[in-house]
Amino acid sequence: MINFEHCIRCTICVENCPVFRVNPDFPGPKQAGPDAQRFRMEKEKSVDNWVLLCSQCKRCNMACPCGVDPAEIILQAQQRYGLQHPRTLAHLLFANNYYLSALGSLTAPVANKVASTKIGKKIFHAMGITTYIPFPKFSFKTMKSEKKKKSKAIKKVAFFYGCFINFYRPDIGRKIIRLLESFDVDVVLPEQWCCGLPALGNGNLAIARYFAQKNAASLSNYIDAGYDVIYTCTSCGLCLMHDYPGILEISLAKKITENTYDLHEYIIGLIDDGYIEPQFVEVKRKIVYHIPCHLRALGIGYPAAKIMAMIPGLEYEIFDDTCCGLNGSYGFKKTNEETAVQLGTRAVSLIKKTGAENIMADCGSCRMQLGGLSGMDALDPAEIICESLGITDEK
Amino acid sequence: MGVIQHDVIIIGAGVAGLTAGAILAEKGYNVALVAKGEPTACLSTGCIDICSLDHDPLHGVSHLPDEHPYHLVSRAVIRESIEKFKESMAQMGFSYIGSPETNRYVLSALGTFKTTCLVPSTMAAAPQDEKDDLHIITFSGLKDFYPSYITARRKNASFSTYDAGASTTMGLATNFEREDFLEKFISWLEKLNIREGKIAFPAVLGLESAGMITKKIEERLGRKVFEIPTIPPSMPGRRLFNALKDYFRKKGGMIYWSWPVSGVEKTKKIIEAVTSPSEGRPKSLNAKAFILASGSFVGGGLTARRDTIVENIFNLPVLVPGQRDNWFDSDYFSLNHGIGKAGIIVDSSFRPKEADWENVFVCGGIIAHTDVLKNGCGHGMALATGHAAAASCMGYIK
Numbered sequence: 190m191i192n193f194e195h196c197i198r199c200t201i202c203v204e205n206c207p208v209f210r211v212n213p214d215f216p217g218p219k220q221a222g223p224d225a226q227r228f229r230m231e232k233e234k235s236v237d238n239w240v241l242l243c244s245q246c247k248r249c250n251m252a253c254p255c256g257v258d259p260a261e262i263i264l265q266a267q268q269r270y271g272l273q274h275p276r277t278l279a280h281l282l283f284a285n286n287y288y289l290s291a292l293g294s295l296t297a298p299v300a301n302k303v304a305s306t307k308i309g310k311k312i313f314h315a316m317g318i319t320t321y322i323p324f325p326k327f328s329f330k331t332m333k334s335e336k337k338k339k340s341k342a343i344k345k346v347a348f349f350y351g352c353f354i355n356f357y358r359p360d361i362g363r364k365i366i367r368l369l370e371s372f373d374v375d376v377v378l379p380e381q382w383c384c385g386l387p388a389l390g391n392g393n394l395a396i397a398r399y400f401a402q403k404n405a406a407s408l409s410n411y412i413d414a415g416y417d418v419i420y421t422c423t424s425c426g427l428c429l430m431h432d433y434p435g436i437l438e439i440s441l442a443k444k445i446t447e448n449t450y451d452l453h454e455y456i457i458g459l460i461d462d463g464y465i466e467p468q469f470v471e472v473k474r475k476i477v478y479h480i481p482c483h484l485r486a487l488g489i490g491y492p493a494a495k496i497m498a499m500i501p502g503l504e505y506e507i508f509d510d511t512c513c514g515l516n517g518s519y520g521f522k523k524t525n526e527e528t529a530v531q532l533g534t535r536a537v538s539l540i541k542k543t544g545a546e547n548i549m550a551d552c553g554s555c556r557m558q559l560g561g562l563s564g565m566d567a568l569d570p571a572e573i574i575c576e577s578l579g580i581t582d583e584k
Numbered sequence: 585m586g587v588i589q590h591d592v593i594i595i596g597a598g599v600a601g602l603t604a605g606a607i608l609a610e611k612g613y614n615v616a617l618v619a620k621g622e623p624t625a626c627l628s629t630g631c632i633d634i635c636s637l638d639h640d641p642l643h644g645v646s647h648l649p650d651e652h653p654y655h656l657v658s659r660a661v662i663r664e665s666i667e668k669f670k671e672s673m674a675q676m677g678f679s680y681i682g683s684p685e686t687n688r689y690v691l692s693a694l695g696t697f698k699t700t701c702l703v704p705s706t707m708a709a710a711p712q713d714e715k716d717d718l719h720i721i722t723f724s725g726l727k728d729f730y731p732s733y734i735t736a737r738r739k740n741a742s743f744s745t746y747d748a749g750a751s752t753t754m755g756l757a758t759n760f761e762r763e764d765f766l767e768k769f770i771s772w773l774e775k776l777n778i779r780e781g782k783i784a785f786p787a788v789l790g791l792e793s794a795g796m797i798t799k800k801i802e803e804r805l806g807r808k809v810f811e812i813p814t815i816p817p818s819m820p821g822r823r824l825f826n827a828l829k830d831y832f833r834k835k836g837g838m839i840y841w842s843w844p845v846s847g848v849e850k851t852k853k854i855i856e857a858v859t860s861p862s863e864g865r866p867k868s869l870n871a872k873a874f875i876l877a878s879g880s881f882v883g884g885g886l887t888a889r890r891d892t893i894v895e896n897i898f899n900l901p902v903l904v905p906g907q908r909d910n911w912f913d914s915d916y917f918s919l920n921h922g923i924g925k926a927g928i929i930v931d932s933s934f935r936p937k938e939a940d941w942e943n944v945f946v947c948g949g950i951i952a953h954t955d956v957l958k959n960g961c962g963h964g965m966a967l968a969t970g971h972a973a974a975a976s977c978m979g980y981i982k
């Protein structure tokens with residue numbers, strides 16, 4: 190996995206690093222990755238605390254012509270650093286995003302109030318969490334309370350909906366279920382936990398592995414019963430497909446990766462197989478499709494763009510060079526706030542130049558960032574597909 | 585599932601692959617392009633070298649050895665590929681100037697002239713002789729750009745340094761995209777009371793809006809302004825790459841990043857699909873035809889082993905320039921390294937010679953006998969062969 194010796198020092202990765210662009214404290218993927226790797230000794234305590242400034246967007250990996258994967262080298266350095274150094278409260282909280290969110294969800298009205306008051310903001314600040322965009326509103330009725338339904342459809346999927354949909358936007362989750370059901374696909378909601386990515390991003394390998402193992406065991410049961418797994422959050426997707434077999438070394442990973450699909454990749458497959466012939470109705474919108482870094486890293490192309498191309502009237506432009514800066518929990522940390530705001534502002538100013546009315550993105554945290562900073566509506570691709578097919582989240 | 589039928593798969597996101605892809609997509613073919621990483625265009629000056637052997641590049645082409653791939657493309661197609669390139673870049677807001685009839689110069693960071701043919705509008709005002717007097721602006725902490733190299737060679741040149749709060753080309757370019765930064769910078773420039781006729785900058789004047797930024801400085805200062813290409817990270821190279829990529833997508837092409845091709849599925853004379861490493865479900869993409877534009881050594885299309893050179897995807901026969909001793913000239917800075925000839929020999933249909941494949945076409949830096957350094961023909965050759973390979977491929981799948 191570590192190919193640092195293949196580096197030819199071309200600096201292409203550096204040009205692609207969003208953090209390096211705006212934060213002079215981060216030495217960039219070449220130095221933090223292959224260059225520093227030469228000096229990292231097993232026996233010595235790690236001192237390179239700046240590795241935590243890497244947002245794990247993976248852009249450096251995608252750019253490197255030599256297959257070096259600087260982001261993986263840095264990810265390992267982050268885990269090492271995490272293991273050897275006590276963490277700030279914010280790191281621990283975000284590593285446990287799932288419990289934080291679950292807590293917020295149970296006490297939603299209270300949590301929302303706290304997060305939006307001055308004192309609440311102070312508390313979040315004291316914990317090292319930034320409040321420059323409204324903290325996600327904790328949503329009361331989570332997806333887990335949705336009932337499993339039976340039908341005779343042949344295609345069966347287990348839906349890995351992810352934390353964002355679960356805690357903040359279960360309405361989108363419900364729409365996706367209705368959408369798949371309208372395609373005669375049987376949808377179940379398997380027992381699931383956070384994919385583990387936030388814990389990994391905070392240098393907490395143990396927590397990440399704990400979640401990953403639980404998820405893998407749960408999803409594996411469904412796969413054995415003939416289900417395909419689908420994800421909609423592309424960061425969850427990258428974690429399942431890339432980190433489970435990779436750094437997390439999950440024993441059931443092969444089975445998971447063989448049977449897991451991006452939602453839109455799955456829908457394209459249904460169309461390709463002739464299983465469905467959706468009749469898309471005109472949607473008159475002009476949108477910018479912001480490609481989440483992790484969708485790009487998945488190496489599956491941009492499946493939702495293929496569906497957008499089938500929707501009459503829809504005008505869309507693809508933006509895949511503008512990291513939104515939030516990167517899940519990364520931008521919520523006080524130390525990264527300025528980086529996140531600068532990158533987000535840049536992305537928004539480029540989006541605004543197009544004259545688009547809406548932003549579309551597969552990842553909830555990108556939508557939160559870009560929607561929050563631009564004041565524009567930021568939609569999930571599934572929302573647009575549902576609009577075109579006349580599907581709502583209510584029965 | 586997971587396999588979608590395409591008309592054509594292009595391998596490589598360099599000038600050659602993106603050019604061939606845009607032509608096919610424009611004609612309505614279902615085209616996907618897969619890439620392992622970013623191309624050599626990002627390391628380049630962004631200037632389009634067609635052939636530097638003669639002041640008239642098309643005339644220069646006739647001086648090339650018989651086996652040079654330029655001879656497989658008619659002059660009309662070379663011309664067309666240049667016109668089409670200029671047109672598409674203008675559409676993407678990244679205009680080029682120049683014509684295939686005459687070469688021109690750009691000033692290098694060493695103060696020497698580099699011969700090229702088409703230049704981005706931001707380099708249009710570069711001096712073509714020793715006469716122009718210049719004022720050079722540099723930025724505190726910027727590495728690998730020292731105006732004194734230039735002032736040592738040119739009599740009428742002086743320089744000033746600006747502290748921009750960033751010291752990398754990418755950081756500076758990002759700053760220039762901000763209106764408040766640009767305003768502050770221009771008022772600083774105005775106070776310098778520059779007397780020289782032209783103002784020169786390292787090529788950091790923005791990423792998306794370089795043309796507009798250059799124009800704005802020209803208008804406000806009443807002086808001609810031009811950029812000097814830097815060693816990588818090179819902003820003009822990246823602008824070129826971005827514009828080509830966006831143009832390809834605008835024409836309907838789809839790009840798969842993180843998609844290093846590692847294998848093929850084949851029947852007798854036909855490649856059915858290309859595959860990429862995967863931790864789980866096999867990743868494969870099938871198509872009626874494939875265009876190999878994976879570049880030479882830096883791009884990743886060729887790998888040199890101890891005594892031989894291999895093509896990494898289809899394992900095509902490679903022209904190896906003799907024994908390893910002949911690969912490199914003893915002078916490192918020589919333009920005459922044997923290795924420049926290495927690559928895939930193609931026939932007039934741009935199919936690889938001495939290979940079985942009916943539906944594989946080859947273009948760009950991976951072709952044998954190009955000798956890009958020696959002949960000064962990098963991007964221009966990629967444009968011309970990209971056009972020719974796309975045309976040939978269209979003839980096949982029709």
Ligand SMILES: Cc1cc2nc3c(=O)[nH]c(=O)nc-3n(C[C@H](O)[C@H](O)[C@H](O)COP(=O)(O)OP(=O)(O)OC[C@H]3O[C@@H](n4cnc5c(N)ncnc54)[C@H](O)[C@@H]3O)c2cc1C
Pocket residue numbers: 254595596597598599600601618619620621622623624625627628629630631632633634843844845846877878879880882883884885896897947948949950956961962963964966
């Ligand atoms: C440092 C440098 C500076 C240069 N400067 C100039 C200049 O100023 N002007 C000029 O005209 N020319 C210049 N050239 C030459 C010019 O860049 C190339 O000759 C020309 O652009 C040809 O590029 P290409 O499209 O064939 O391939 P490349 O640019 O090499 O691109 C190859 C593409 O293929 C991809 N690829 C490779 N293997 C695989 C695989 N297995 N699977 C998937 N994808 C793969 C790579 O990731 C890349 O995207 C320069 C070259 C270099 C190296």
Ligand code: SF4
Pocket residue numbers: 205206207208209217218221242243244245246247248249250259260263
């Ligand atoms: S993963 Fe992203 S933030 Fe980290 S070094 Fe690579 S490009 Fe930079």
Ligand code: SF4
Pocket residue numbers: 195196197198199200201202203218219223252253254255256257258259
């Ligand atoms: S892009 Fe790859 S080869 Fe180039 S400097 Fe970065 S890690 Fe090294």
Ligand code: SF4
Pocket residue numbers: 286350351352353354383384385386387422424425517553
């Ligand atoms: S990656 Fe997905 S599941 Fe994990 S925290 Fe983010 S939204 Fe939730």
